Amino acid sequence: MGNIFKFLYPPRCPACRQVMEEDGTYIHPECRGAFKTIGEPRCYKCGRRLWNPESDICSGCRQKKHSYGYGLALYEYNEVAQRAMLDYKSEGIRRNGDFFASEAVNVLGRLIKRLEPEVLVPVPITDRKMRIRGFNQSEYLAEKIGGALNIPVDTDILFRTGEKAEQKKLSGRERLKNVSDSFKAVDDNPYKRICLVDDVYTTGSTMEGCTRALMSKGAKDVGFVVIFSVPENDTE
Numbered sequence: 001m002g003n004i005f006k007f008l009y010p011p012r013c014p015a016c017r018q019v020m021e022e023d024g025t026y027i028h029p030e031c032r033g034a035f036k037t038i039g040e041p042r043c044y045k046c047g048r049r050l051w052n053p054e055s056d057i058c059s060g061c062r063q064k065k066h067s068y069g070y071g072l073a074l075y076e077y078n079e080v081a082q083r084a085m086l087d088y089k090s091e092g093i094r095r096n097g098d099f100f101a102s103e104a105v106n107v108l109g110r111l112i113k114r115l116e117p118e119v120l121v122p123v124p125i126t127d128r129k130m131r132i133r134g135f136n137q138s139e140y141l142a143e144k145i146g147g148a149l150n151i152p153v154d155t156d157i158l159f160r161t162g163e164k165a166e167q168k169k170l171s172g173r174e175r176l177k178n179v180s181d182s183f184k185a186v187d188d189n190p191y192k193r194i195c196l197v198d199d200v201y202t203t204g205s206t207m208e209g210c211t212r213a214l215m216s217k218g219a220k221d222v223g224f225v226v227i228f229s230v231p232e233n234d235t236e
């Protein structure tokens with residue numbers, strides 16, 4: 001069974017997509033550079049690269065006043081990262097998820113540990129996406145990251161409150177309102193310090209919705225880790 005699976009789905013490099021030897025590595029050494037980790041200084045709210053070294057928060061985050069306390073992002077947004085993410089999310093190539101999670105642990109693991117979250121909570125996906133994909137890509141990442149860092153993962157405290165209009169069709173303000181209505185945390189949430197896990201960060205409205213839901217149920221310190229951030233001007 002395992003052999004047939006490998007024959008049908010041989011391991012492929014997340015960057016160039018060529019079939020790889022099963023040698024315990026996720027990516028060709030020469031392809032590593034295709035994924036660019038975000039260098040210092042970074043915005044502590046959204047994890048994006050900061051171009052003004054005088055400040056510790058980006059202009060977007062200064063304007064929006066997010067409720068979450070910190071944000072960590074692994075990679076710069078580029079075509080390779082975006083394609084590898086689509087292969088993972090839409091094609092279900094778990095190996096890319098394994099790669100992303102292991103890189104997140106290598107690059108951001110110490111920072112995450114220093115923030116001392118009691119728990120990792122993956123951002124829930126809609127029922128429709130669950131039907132299409134068959135898995136929650138953020139939950140898979142959270143399980144891998146949490147396993148490596150020895151931080152528990154809880155998927156039973158945060159939920160979507162049901163389908164709303166497609167987020168993309170709404171303006172920024174509508175989107176924020178819409179999303180913050182879309183998440184709900186359980187009444188008996190036992191955690192104060194929570195690190196959300198998602199695949200991609202765009203406007204921050206999803207994180208804001210999750211954070212408000214959790215804070216309304218007793219969480220005090222909520223932040224997040226994502227694989228990459230899409231620059232805001234790419235999403236408008």
Ligand SMILES: [Zn+2]
Binds near residue numbers: 018027030031
């Ligand atoms: Zn490669």
Ligand SMILES: [Zn+2]
Binds near residue numbers: 045057058060
């Ligand atoms: Zn920011």
